[in-house]
Amino acid sequence: MAKQKTAFVCSDCGSDYVKWQGQCGDCHAWNTLKEIRLGPAKGSGRAGASVADQRKGFAGALDSARVLKEIDLDAVPRISSGAGEFDRVLGGGLVSGSAILIGGNPGAGKSTLLLQTMCHLAKSMDALYVTGEESLQQIAMRAKRLGLPTDALRLMAETNVEAIVAAVDELKPRVLVIDSIQVVHTDELTSAPGSVSQVRECAAYLIRYAKQSGTVLLLVGHVTKDGSLAGPKVLEHMIDCSILLEGSEDARFRILRGQKNRFGAVNELGVFAMTEQGMREVKNPSAIFLDRGSEPASGSAVMVVWEGTRPLLVEVQALVDDSQLGNPRRVAVGLEQNRLAMLLAILHRHGGLQVGDQDVFANVVGGVKVLETSADLALLLAIVSSFRDRVLPTDLVVFGEVGLSGEIRPVPNGQERLSEAVKHGFKWAIVPKGNAPRADIKGMRVTAVAKLSEALAALE
Secondary structure (H helix, E strand, C coil): CCCCEEEEEECCCCCEECCCCCECCCCCCECCEEEEEECCCCCCCCCCCCHHHHCEECCEECCCCCCHHHCCHHHCCEECCCCHHHHHHHCCCEECCCEEEEEECCCCCHHHHHHHHHHHHCCCCCEEEEECCCCHHHHHHHHHHHCCCCCCCEEEECCEHHHHHHHHHHHCCCEEEEECHHHCECCCCCCCCCCHHHHHHHHHHHHHHHHHHCCEEEEEEEECCCCCECCCCHHHHHCCEEEEEECCCCCCEEEEEEEEECCCCCCCEEEEEEECCEEEECCCHHHHHCCCCCCCCCCEEEEEEEECCEEEEEEEEEEEEECCCCCCCEEEECCCHHHHHHHHHHHHHHHCCCCCCEEEEEEECCCCCCCCHHHHHHHHHHHHHHHHCCCCCCCEEECCEECCCCEEECCCCHHHHHHHHHHCCCCEEEEEHHHCCCCCCCCCEEEEECEHHHHHHHCC
């Protein structure tokens, strides 16, 4: 009897090793190596298979080499999901033969969003929703509660990947949903569903079939406590698009963020509102994130961040208070913690403001996570406003990156950011000198600054 080949794969970064070791040599994480069984890929090299079947690979059926300019791009049309915000994150819609992973915390609304999408698509094409966590009655009750059309969508409750592919091969749907990949298992592995081996092999089996048949595959994935996708990290390398649905259970709004996309922009943002009728898209998210209080307060500033392919206006708040501890606190919600500490040092060195004995709290309103550096200047002005207890003008918008020497560096798409601010009624903007518009903008006064000291002087 031949010895079964095994390998050890890191669940954090996907690196593989021939034997177990305590620490991964690539990502330096401890106790993340899991044993998996190696075997021939399903559907390839089996006895009695034709030569054409054996030549089918992970990305579909193999073909002869072709010149790049001879490839017909019209053969890959986009399929609208029925929600403009979802299509925006996907890069314009669903692509035939693509594998899309949608992750999020329990209760974020993944199943609700996909059920709405599948009911819409089932009106014009064959669609199949495979559930492994809920019964068919539970899904039917949700569809009835949301008022969705139920006369065309096919449902199936199954967790065995071989049975799923057999049913899909018979029904031949254009769109397939697997909810979720963590509960799907294969009979060829003895490990429990949700393990590294099961998730990796089942996902590879489903993705291979989707590539060969041109089926749109939507996989639902859970996340761990730290917010990362549960299962092997290699799963994110196998798929075409990775989307994360953010939002706590008690929050009304959900943010759909693209983390990887082979067919569109990365870090694209879509906003939905959780209502009694399900997930409703928010076409103007800036108006929601700018829902400020009736009375102006100190420590608040409006900034323009760039999310994917569009500008977004959000409010950043800061609170500076006397510290009762020997080591003052530095808390950032929606911002990078280390960058807040760096900006406070810049403020002391080049702005002449000492907050070393103060607790500093920073928050981005609406639960938005700001990942770019254009929020530096707005955050510093909010901190100064709270420390001096001076209210910033309500019609002021700010953006710009702050360097270690106190210089204000330009950011991409400065003109588009100013245009978005004008649409929402802002009349004054403090921007980097490199983003100063060449022509005057009607209805807006633009103050271009090159140093942090100039930005602070403009508010005097």
